Amino acid sequence: MQTSASAISNDVIVIGAGIVGLSIALQLKLDGYKVTVVDQSPAMQGCSAGNAGYLSQANIFPPATSDLLLKLPKLLLDKEGPLVIKPSYLGKMMPWSLRAVSALRSAPYAVNVNALSSLITRSQESLALLAAQANASHLLSTEGGLIVYRTEEAFKAKQKSIPVWRDYGVEVETLTRQKTLEMEPALARDITGAIHFTHSGRCSNPQGLGLLYLEQLKRSGARFVQDRVKNARQIGIDQWEITLSSSRLKSSKVVLCAGHASDELLNGYGYRKALVSERGYHLMIPAPRVQLNRPVVFGEPYFAATPMVHGLRLAGTAEFCAADSPPDMKRSLMLRGLAEKYLPGLNSDDAQPWMGVRPALPDGLPAIGKVEQGIGFYYAFGHGHNGLMTSAITARCVSALIAEREPPVDLKPFDLKRFGHTFCD
Numbered sequence: 272m273q274t275s276a277s278a279i280s281n282d283v284i285v286i287g288a289g290i291v292g293l294s295i296a297l298q299l300k301l302d303g304y305k306v307t308v309v310d311q312s313p314a315m316q317g318c319s320a321g322n323a324g325y326l327s328q329a330n331i332f333p334p335a336t337s338d339l340l341l342k343l344p345k346l347l348l349d350k351e352g353p354l355v356i357k358p359s360y361l362g363k364m365m366p367w368s369l370r371a372v373s374a375l376r377s378a379p380y381a382v383n384v385n386a387l388s389s390l391i392t393r394s395q396e397s398l399a400l401l402a403a404q405a406n407a408s409h410l411l412s413t414e415g416g417l418i419v420y421r422t423e424e425a426f427k428a429k430q431k432s433i434p435v436w437r438d439y440g441v442e443v444e445t446l447t448r449q450k451t452l453e454m455e456p457a458l459a460r461d462i463t464g465a466i467h468f469t470h471s472g473r474c475s476n477p478q479g480l481g482l483l484y485l486e487q488l489k490r491s492g493a494r495f496v497q498d499r500v501k502n503a504r505q506i507g508i509d510q511w512e513i514t515l516s517s518s519r520l521k522s523s524k525v526v527l528c529a530g531h532a533s534d535e536l537l538n539g540y541g542y543r544k545a546l547v548s549e550r551g552y553h554l555m556i557p558a559p560r561v562q563l564n565r566p567v568v569f570g571e572p573y574f575a576a577t578p579m580v581h582g583l584r585l586a587g588t589a590e591f592c593a594a595d596s597p598p599d600m601k602r603s604l605m606l607r608g609l610a611e612k613y614l615p616g617l618n619s620d621d622a623q624p625w626m627g628v629r630p631a632l633p634d635g636l637p638a639i640g641k642v643e644q645g646i647g648f649y650y651a652f653g654h655g656h657n658g659l660m661t662s663a664i665t666a667r668c669v670s671a672l673i674a675e676r677e678p679p680v681d682l683k684p685f686d687l688k689r690f691g692h693t694f695c696d
């Protein structure tokens with residue numbers, strides 16, 4: 272660990288050692304940059320540590336949909352439901368919700384689906400390439416993924432999206448009850464059927480993936496500095512100074528990937544604050560005694576189960592509240608009761624609860640771009656439900672931006688200015 276100041280041209284400081292920051296750091300290292308990663312905690316302790324590991328081709332739709340809006344009052348009243356908004360967070364949620372609703376109008380919605388799918392459909396290939404560079408290929412696989420339904424009504428309703436998925440090149444089919452049970456014999460007999468995303472994949476140890484990236488970074492000469500970043504400011508042409516709690520770092524370029532805390536570090540750069548904390552929970556079951564062969568999302572109520580190196584991980588919930596308020600681990604433990612209905616015989620002895628803070632932007636798209644004021648300041652955050660899936664393609668985009676190459680996807684829809692900026696107001 273090193274915290275002393277340095278000034279080397281053409282080097283990059285990456286703020287945040289979650290999966291987004293470490294992917295960008297590794298991609299930049301591979302592209303020949305001198306890289307320093309800074310995080311206030313040891314690497315991979317934030318949201319990236321405990322996600323569901325699902326590489327879901329289904330997620331081309333932003334999570335806020337008009338359908339969800341109609342069900343909102345019922346969902347908020349349901350104590351065991353997947354959605355919670357804490358009253359103390361309503362003030363912050365109000366502008367966010369208005370923006371989310373505005374993004375549902377048909378024109379912006381179509382643009383957003385197009386933009387998100389441009390990332391999602393290129394994600395797994397990028398992940399596989401990056402993981403291979405860190406000897407982490409064994410953690411990725413592509414067995415497909417299912418959304419399983421209990422009622423005919425919900426199953427039929429979801430099938431309406433199949434033509435749209437297909438329009439965007441997502442390989443999808445419906446499965447009868449019998450076929451679903453052949454593929455996943457551990458499921459309860461009273462399911463109706465499933466939607467099968469044949470090319471979806473899985474990471475069997477999301478935290479392990481990031482830690483292998485870090486190992487590879489260190490092996491190839493990158494530095495990891497553990498300290499809190501207070502601010503970043505430009506001090507000369509192509510020179511940035513990062514103030515830490517106990518020292519300063521200098522570099523020619525900075526990439527901000529601080530997850531849900533990112534917009535605080537953009538104070539003073541003219542952006543309207545748009546990020547909220549959408550907390551999610553998992554329950555890690557070490558010896559489940561039932562086996563799933565691929566990630567399974569349960570449609571009613573909505574949560575997921577993924578087979579992992581360390582057991583079966585149940586994950587779900589969108590809890591909008593202050594990132595630092597105490598976790599409500601009841602929400603994690605509730606997943607056990609829900610899963611027992613779908614997975615008879617599930618043994619949840621020694622299950623471990625966990626909470627993580629998704630960085631959520633109202634339109635469901637991440638923010639990937641470069642800061643208007645100042646040359647050499649880039650950002651990549653707000654990946655919401657898809658941060659693992661889209662980490663490596665984001666890294667390729669940021670690397671292209673820094674090198675002034677054409678990025679692999681059109682980055683206009685991901686520009687943070689879309690929520691307002693003093694230059695545009």
Ligand SMILES: Cc1cc2nc3c(=O)[nH]c(=O)nc-3n(C[C@H](O)[C@H](O)[C@H](O)COP(=O)(O)OP(=O)(O)OC[C@H]3O[C@@H](n4cnc5c(N)ncnc54)[C@H](O)[C@@H]3O)c2cc1C
Nearest residue numbers: 287289291311317318319323325500530551657658659660
């Ligand atoms: C229950 C759950 C299930 C999920 N399932 C999936 C899934 O199946 N597939 C998928 O693709 N995504 C999933 N996600 C989403 C995914 O985990 C996130 O999108 C992703 O982890 C975000 O990564 P990040 O690097 O932006 O943030 P983080 O992992 O939170 O990393 C940000 C880092 O920045 C650091 N930091 C913050 N402020 C500072 C500062 N001032 N100074 C220094 N360091 C700082 C933090 O310490 C942290 O390490 C899930 C999320 C949850 C909660």
